[in-house]
Amino acid sequence: MVQYITTRLDASFAALSDATRRGVLEQLGRSDASITELADRFHMTLTGMKKHVGVLEHAGFVTTQKVGRVRTCTLGLRRLEDEAAWIESYRQLWAARFDALDRVVEDLKRREKIDD
Template structure:
């Protein structure tokens, strides 16, 4: 089972729109911090703070290549978050299916 603290970090990281934009961009492939900062119209220092939050949450990995820091998706925590969401999605779908069956049955008996 996924540790709650890890899920908390992942969801906290995903709560910020800039960080979601970073993940979306990294879905196309690795990118240096400077490119991500330029695309978001922010300083490299500001972007590095966002990257650190994503990295701490396990959503991004970084590697120093020469003078630049290359970022890429680190999908393990995202997979954990998706598993958690999927569990509750299935739970609610079963409940809604049961409610639909109930009303369908009631509709048939009201005639």
């Protein structure tokens, strides 16, 4: 696996591993919000929320733009494709393993019948 992809997945999953940050993503899914609005909503200092937004921005999930003194946060351009793809590949691995197990069981059943 290429290092580039690896570290991006690292950043993505790490960003998603915090409930507050997942909440922020959900909130931004409904409407854009300023740092202050997000900080209020999640009962946190402005500085604390700014850090969370920074993490989400670094992971590519959020983009921000400052107009006047207000910085507005928007759901970013990345759409979790890589993360969904990784999870899907894992699911396929899993499926393959247990399909194989199914075949073994199937096989045993067939033999049982033949042996009868």
